[in-house]
Every structure is written in C-alpha cells, then in structure tokens.
Amino acid sequence: MGMTxxxxxxxxxxxxxxxxxxxxxxxxxxxxxxxxxxxxxxxQFQEIYQGTGLQARVWDPDRIVLIFDHRVxxxxxxxxxxxxxxxxxxxxxGIKKFHDIRGDEGGICHQILPxxxxxxxxxxxxxxxxxxxxHGALGAFSxxxxxxxxxxxxxxxxxxxxxxxxxxxxxxxxxxxxxxxPKDLILHxxxxxxxxxxxxxxxxxxxxxxxxxxxxxxLTICNMxxxxxxxxxxxxxxAETVRYLHEEAGVEGTVEVLRPDADAVYxxxxxxxxxxxxxxxxxxxTVDNVKSIQEVAGKQVNQIVIGSCTNGRLDDIRIAAQILxxxxxxxxxxxxxxxxxxxxxxxxLKEGTLLTLMEAGxxxxxxxxxxxxxxxxxxxxxxxxxxxxTNRNFKGRMGNPSAEVYLCSPAVAxxxxxxxxxxxxxxxx
Amino acid sequence: MSKVVLKLGDDVSTDIIYPGRFxxxxxxxETPQYAFADLVDFNTRVKKKEIQPKSVIVAGSNFxxxxxxxxxxxxxxxxxxxxxxxxxxxIFLQNSINLGLNTIICPxxxxxxxxxxxxxxxxxxxxxxxxxxxxxxxPRARQAIIDAGGLIPYTRQRLLQAKK
Numbered sequence: 001m002g003m004t005x006x007x008x009x010x011x012x013x014x015x016x017x018x019x020x021x022x023x024x025x026x027x028x029x030x031x032x033x034x035x036x037x038x039x040x041x042x043x044q045f046q047e048i049y050q051g052t053g054l055q056a057r058v059w060d061p062d063r064i065v066l067i068f069d070h071r072v073x074x075x076x077x078x079x080x081x082x083x084x085x086x087x088x089x090x091x092x093x094g095i096k097k098f099h100d101i102r103g104d105e106g107g108i109c110h111q112i113l114p115x116x117x118x119x120x121x122x123x124x125x126x127x128x129x130x131x132x133x134x135h136g137a138l139g140a141f142s143x144x145x146x147x148x149x150x151x152x153x154x155x156x157x158x159x160x161x162x163x164x165x166x167x168x169x170x171x172x173x174x175x176x177x178x179x180x181x182p183k184d185l186i187l188h189x190x191x192x193x194x195x196x197x198x199x200x201x202x203x204x205x206x207x208x209x210x211x212x213x214x215x216x217x218x219l220t221i222c223n224m225x226x227x228x229x230x231x232x233x234x235x236x237x238x239a240e241t242v243r244y245l246h247e248e249a250g251v252e253g254t255v256e257v258l259r260p261d262a263d264a265v266y267x268x269x270x271x272x273x274x275x276x277x278x279x280x281x282x283x284x285x286t287v288d289n290v291k292s293i294q295e296v297a298g299k300q301v302n303q304i305v306i307g308s309c310t311n312g313r314l315d316d317i318r319i320a321a322q323i324l325x326x327x328x329x330x331x332x333x334x335x336x337x338x339x340x341x342x343x344x345x346x347x348x349l350k351e352g353t354l355l356t357l358m359e360a361g362x363x364x365x366x367x368x369x370x371x372x373x374x375x376x377x378x379x380x381x382x383x384x385x386x387x388x389x390t391n392r393n394f395k396g397r398m399g400n401p402s403a404e405v406y407l408c409s410p411a412v413a414x415x416x417x418x419x420x421x422x423x424x425x426x427x428x429x
Numbered sequence: 430m431s432k433v434v435l436k437l438g439d440d441v442s443t444d445i446i447y448p449g450r451f452x453x454x455x456x457x458x459e460t461p462q463y464a465f466a467d468l469v470d471f472n473t474r475v476k477k478k479e480i481q482p483k484s485v486i487v488a489g490s491n492f493x494x495x496x497x498x499x500x501x502x503x504x505x506x507x508x509x510x511x512x513x514x515x516x517x518x519x520i521f522l523q524n525s526i527n528l529g530l531n532t533i534i535c536p537x538x539x540x541x542x543x544x545x546x547x548x549x550x551x552x553x554x555x556x557x558x559x560x561x562x563x564x565x566x567x568p569r570a571r572q573a574i575i576d577a578g579g580l581i582p583y584t585r586q587r588l589l590q591a592k593k
Contacts, residue, residue: 024569024570036452036453037452037455037498037499039455040455040499043455043456044581047581048581048584048585048588049585049588050585051585052585052588052589054588054592070452071453076453078453078454079453082453082455127497128497128499129496129497130495130496130497130520132497144497144520145497145520145523146497146498146499146502146520146523146524146527147455147499148499148524148527148528148579148580148581149523149524149527149580151580151581151584152527152580152581152583152584155584155587155588156584156587156588156591160573160574160580160583160584160587161570161571161573161574162570163568163569163570195440195491195494196439196440196490196491196494196516196518199491199516199518199519200519229491229494229518229519231519286440373444373449373452373496374444374448374449374450375449375450375452375453392442392444392495392496394442394444394445394495395444395445395467396444396445396448396449396467397444397449399449399450401467
C-alpha cells in the first residue's frame with residue numbers, strides 16, 4: 001500500500017519504512033516556530049524543568065525560530081515586556097533564527113520562514129500559530145500547536161503522540177482566469193467543504209492549476225487550509241518548489257522532490273475546475289460563508305486591508321498597485337497595506353509599487369499582522385464593514401464585534417478601494 | 430451533578446472564547462477574566478466568580494476552531510468548566526488535554542442552560558429531560574498525556590527517563 005506525502009514524511013521522521021493514517025507516532029521535529037506567544041512557551045518550558053534538578057536547555061537552538069509579528073512595534077507595555085522576555089531567552093539559549101522588529105529582516109512568521117530558506121520539503125514543522133499550515137506549500141508537513149505542546153517540543157525535540165492524519169486529495173483542473181487568484185480557489189474550497197470539512201485531515205493539492213501557481217500563491221492556499229479545519233495543507237514538490245528555494249529563498253544544493261505514491265490511499269478526492277471560478281468572498285461571520293462576487297457586489301465598505309500571512313506578498317501588492325495606478329481610493333474608504341515582510345516591503349519600495357499605492361491614497365504600514373487579529377492598528381468602528389485579504393472574519397476578529405469583515409483576494413480588494421463598494425476586478429480590467 | 434451555564438452553537442471560534450485583543454495576557458491565573466469577553470453577561474459572571482466549579486458549557490460541532498491561542502483553553506480551565514461539544518477543533522482539543530481542561534465529545538448532546546447533567550465515563554444523562562447521550566472517547570493518541578495529568582508532567586517524566 002502506497003503512502004501520501006505526509007505519511008512519507010512521518011515514516012522518515014520516525015525511522016520506519018511505512019506508516020499509515022491512524023498510527024500513533026512521536027516524530028522528530030525539524031523546525032519549531034513561535035512568535036510573541038513564545039513568552040508563554042518559555043513559562044511552560046521552565047515549568048517542565050521545575051523540580052528536575054536539570055538546567056532548562058532547548059533540545060537544539062538551531063531548530064527553533066522566534067519572530068515578532070503579532071504586535072509590532074509593541075502596542076502596550078505588556079507586549080513590550082513579553083517581547084523583552086523572549087529576547088533574553090533567545091540570547092541565553094543561543095537561538096540564532098530570531099527575527100526582531102527590524103526593517104532588514106523582520107516580518108510575519110509565515111513569510112519569514114519560507115523566504116529565509118528555513119523550510120525544506122520533507123520536514124516536520126510545528127508553530128504556535130494555526131496558520132503554520134502555510135509551509136505545506138514547500139512540501140513540508142507543517143501544522144499549528146499550542147504553547148504547552150511547543151514547550152514539550154523544545155524539551156524533547158519530538159512531538160508526542162501524534163496520530164497520522166488521513167489525507168484528502170484536491171485535484172484542481174484547468175487554470176485560473178485573469179483576476180481570479182489563488183485566494184479565490186481556497187475560499188471556494190472552504191465554502192464547498194465547510195469550516196470543519198477537513199477537521200483532523202491533511203489536504204494534498206494536485207492538478208494543472210496548482211502546478212501553474214507560484215509558491216506565493218501556494219502559500220496562500222495552504223495558509224487557509226486550516227480554515228477548513230485541516231491539520232495541514234501540502235503541495236507535493238515540483239519544479240516550482242525547486243525554483244523558489246534556489247532563486248528566492250537562498251537554498252543551495254539539491255532539493256528533494258517528494259511526491260505521493262501512485263497507490264497512496266486517500267480519505268476522499270475532491271475535484272475543482274479552476275477555469276470556471278469567479279472571484280469569491282467569505283462573508284460575515286464565518287470563513288465558510290463563501291459567495292461569488294456577483295452575489296455581494298455593490299456592498300458599501302469602510303476599510304480595505306491588503307496584507308497578512310495570507311496575501312501580503314509581492315505579487316499581491318503588485319496586482320493592487322496595477323489596479324490602482326493613476327487612480328484614487330474612494331473618499332469614504334481607508335485603505336491599509338501591510339507587506340508581509342521587511343524584504344517584500346523593500347522590494348515593493350524599490351520598484352515603486354508602494355509609491356503607486358500611496359499616491360492613490362493607501363496608507364502603507366510596517367510589516368506585521370496588523371489589524372488581522374484585532375489587537376493592533378486599524379480597528380473598526382461600530383457598524384463598519386471591512387474588506388480584507390486576511391484569513392479570518394469571525395465576529396470581533398478585527399477588534400470590534402459590532403463590525404463586519406469580508407475576506408477576498410487582493411484584486412477584489414483593490415478594485416473595491418476605487419469604488420468604495422465590493423467590486424469585480426474583471427469589470428473595466 | 431453539573432449544571433449547564435452556557436449553551437452555544439456550531440463553529441465557536443477561539444476569537445469568541447478569548448478575543449485576540451487580550452492575547453498579551455498569557456498567565457493562566459489571569460486569562461479567565463477575558464473568557465467569552467464579548468458575551469458580556471456571561472463574562473461578568475465568570476469575573477465575579479459567580480459560577481460553580483464543574484459547571485458545563487454545551488456546544489455544537491467544531492468548538493474552538495481558529496487560532497492556536499492556548500488562552501482559549503486556559504481561560505476555561507481556571508474556573509474549572511467542563512466543555513461538552515458535538516466535536517472539537519484539533520488544536521483546541523489538544524491544548525485542552527495538555528492543560529487538563531475537561532473536554533467531552535458527545536455527538537448527540539441535547540441540553541439547555543439550567544439543565545442538570547450527570548456525567549459518567551461512557552455517557553451524559555440529562556437529568557432535567559431524562560435523556561441520555563453516549564460519549565466518544567478522546568483521541569487514543571492523547572491518553573498517556575491525560576493519564577499523566579497533562580503535558581507538562583508527562584514531558585517532565587519523559588525528560589527524566591531520557592536522562593537516566
């Protein structure tokens with residue numbers, strides 16, 4: 001019986017020839033990432049060592065990554081103190097993969113990991129953030145865990161008692177039409193299978209449409225796999241994976257190509273025809289409340305957000321700039337742009353993309369999670385409607401339970417910024 | 430006997446259980462004050478410590494979906510709630526087991542606020558309505574952690590074994 005990609009990864013991480021869905025394993029962890037909640041992980045880590053007489057040392061400082069992104073620069077004394085605690089821990093433990101609040105190497109964790117070449121196909125990656133599913137875009141088995149689980153990983157270098165998840169195969173035929181983007185594809189899938197349609201499963205993505213999507217777009221897709229409840233999304237390694245790692249992530253040498261066996265066993269197969277997809281929106285207040293743009297076009301909006309770990313990469317910012325070039329953001333709309341990393345920010349700065357956006361009326365903010373989770377910057381007023389390229393629209397998500405959040409692609413966000421209403425980017429394109 | 434003090438529907442996200450704007454608060458001793466902060470009446474009762482330990486929150490399917498924030502589990506562990514849901518989202522369930530929050534998977538559960546429940550290892554009996562509902566065991570992969578009293582003591586045992 002053949003294996004899926006994740007089964008192959010877990011077999012290797014446990015030194016076994018074969019594993020199957022349902023097996024309970026303790027795989028080695030290749031990379032363990034935390035952001036500001038590293039402060040809580042540190043508490044739990046120290047508690048594990050309490051009373052043992054042992055000095056609290058992480059299992060391997062080179063496999064731990066710490067990144068500040070959720071509240072940067074700190075919005076409160078409490079956050080600043082948490083960040084300080086993480087900084088001290090990083091120094092004390094000799095952790096080198098640390099990304100502080102900086103304009104040269106800072107940014108959102110799910111962009112920092114791939115762009116620095118930290119992620120490789122075949123790795124087991126865990127992060128104290130649910131959107132750690134993103135890194136399946138590079139063929140890693142990558143999933144979110146809680147802070148105490150991470151403290152256990154920091155101690156033992158393994159993740160304990162993992163049940164090998166079953167895999168859903170998603171086969172995407174055809175190709176996306178102009179101004180229909182990877183975000184529309186993943187929103188469509190979530191709408192189709194629901195917010196719990198892939199609970200405790202992995203979604204393995206295949207087909208010509210996926211092969212034609214760049215790593216940036218694959219990151220968008222795997223990022224939101226968790227919004228269907230998936231443990232992880234994964235794209236089997238191909239030529240694009242190798243290109244990205246060599247050309248954009250600074251990885252040298254051979255990149256392993258990891259594909260599922262032809263006779264791998266899947267829980268189910270879902271087929272999508274990409275070529276007939278319209279732009280999609282997730283409507284308030286659940287990510288699976290997905291509608292085609294025709295059904296919601298014309299809805300007035302107050303704030304547009306382009307950015308986040310889902311859609312804050314260069315191609316996302318570029319398509320927005322292309323739509324807004326020489327035009328103006330509507331007077332009754334605030335448009336906020338958050339590049340996903342300082343590197344992306346500088347690239348967009350150099351090529352003039354940010355200038356185009358600012359001349360149109362957008363406000364360009366520093367790299368970070370921004371308003372996505374409602375803790376910092378860009379809070380909404382009572383009754384406000386936000387249109388965002390982020391990944392969640394739960395009630396209260398952007399800091400106000402009396403506001404509404406719609407999720408969409410950067411093309412829909414930019415086209416809507418011009419009119420102040422939800423607008424199909426294909427109109428007038 | 431445990432009383433149902435809150436009844437919720439499907440897909441209750443961690444943003445509802447513990448809104449993101451309070452995430453800078455991490456200590457389990459401090460998180461309960463923000464439990465269900467946007468359900469103001471319920472939150473007020475939690476803050477005033479008006480709710481008995483072992484009171485029950487009943488929910489539909491996919492309880493705890495969304496963020497990995499552990500505060501969503503620790504804020505319910507502090508007041509010693511029992512959470513009975515039709516099923517749970519993965520990370521929330523793991524966080525709950527790791528911290529020792531009592532989570533019960535009961536796919537057919539029917540109970541309203543004010544109902545009194547008798548909970549055993551295999552079923553929930555709603556004493557108010559007279560109906561009983563079977564439980565689904567927690568994922569077997571996690572049993573060793575439950576038996577050890579949570580992931581911290583379990584990891585500590587494993588650490589000490591490895592050092593021997």
